[in-house]
Amino acid sequence: TPMLQMKGIRKSFPGVRALKGVDFRLFPGEVHALMGENGAGKSTLIKALTGVYSVDEGTVHLDGSPIRIHSPQESQAAGISTVYQEVNLCPNLTVAENIFIGREPRKLGRIRWKEMNRAASALLADRMQLHIDVTRNLESYSVAVQQLVAIARALSISAKVLILDEPTSSLDRNEVQQLFAIMRKLKNEGLAILFVTHFLDQVYEISDRITILRNGEFVGEYMAAELPRIELVSRMIGKELHA
Ligand code: ADP
Ligand code: MG
Numbered sequence: 158t159p160m161l162q163m164k165g166i167r168k169s170f171p172g173v174r175a176l177k178g179v180d181f182r183l184f185p186g187e188v189h190a191l192m193g194e195n196g197a198g199k200s201t202l203i204k205a206l207t208g209v210y211s212v213d214e215g216t217v218h219l220d221g222s223p224i225r226i227h228s229p230q231e232s233q234a235a236g237i238s239t240v241y242q243e244v245n246l247c248p249n250l251t252v253a254e255n256i257f258i259g260r261e262p263r264k265l266g267r268i269r270w271k272e273m274n275r276a277a278s279a280l281l282a283d284r285m286q287l288h289i290d291v292t293r294n295l296e297s298y299s300v301a302v303q304q305l306v307a308i309a310r311a312l313s314i315s316a317k318v319l320i321l322d323e324p325t326s327s328l329d330r331n332e333v334q335q336l337f338a339i340m341r342k343l344k345n346e347g348l349a350i351l352f353v354t355h356f357l358d359q360v361y362e363i364s365d366r367i368t369i370l371r372n373g374e375f376v377g378e379y380m381a382a383e384l385p386r387i388e389l390v391s392r393m394i395g396k397e398l399h400a
């Protein structure tokens with residue numbers, strides 16, 4: 158059974174039908190790519206799932222049980238860890254604080270603060286091969302580093318489902334490979350990963366399954382091994398793709 162199953166999801170904004178009855182399912186131990194041109198509804202589907210938006214219609218099952226999620230906090234508590242496309246970090250907090258925000262006592266004593274910094278350093282080094290001073294403010298680092306911090310934060314939350322909305326947009330080739338290595342390890346451990354990207358070459362490289370959206374409509378779900386040719390996928394998405 159799927160770890161996550163969404164059926165018939167509809168969501169409108171004033172003047173825009175962003176999701177017109179979208180189905181999506183995600184199995185444990187797989188990377189499922191959600192593809193579609195800019196504006197296709199990918200981020201809206203994720204936000205409808207994680208309680209950023211309410212859904213107009215449709216059902217969600219998590220681990221076989223129907224669930225209604227009303228806020229990102231509820232979503233995280235239910236075992237869904239998400240990196241949103243607009244990375245929601247606090248530039249004027251330290252890197253370590255950004256990683257552990259909301260999970261540590263507000264007033265950290267000296268020792269807990271040291272522990273938090275040590276844990277943050279270890280996490281970034283182990284998971285991202287990133288060796289930076291975690292006591293510096295996040296804003297003192299590049300956008301790519303900030304993206305890696307957001308991903309590390311999501312990985313540090315124990316979850317059944319990991320959602321990455323265009324996590325590679327600011328990363329260079331090496332950083333993308335680093336991320337893919339982590340994703341492979343996590344899926345082999347049984348995590349269900351939803352991966353959003355524009356880049357078809359990344360889809361071919363990392364995904365087991367692909368769902369395509371176009372203009373808020375569900376085009377189809379495919380096994381990566383039997384993915385149609387790039388030109389065909391381009392046509393399904395409605396745009397030229399770079400392979
Ligand atoms: P994608 O992530 O595939 O690029 P989005 O889910 O961001 O697409 O957007 C899908 C459609 O919904 C777009 O037409 C977008 O303008 C619209 N949309 C998304 N979020 C909002 C919002 N908060 N208010 C109004 N329209 C929105
Ligand atoms: Mg977009």
Ligand code: MG
Binds near residue numbers: 199200201242322
């Ligand atoms: Mg988006």
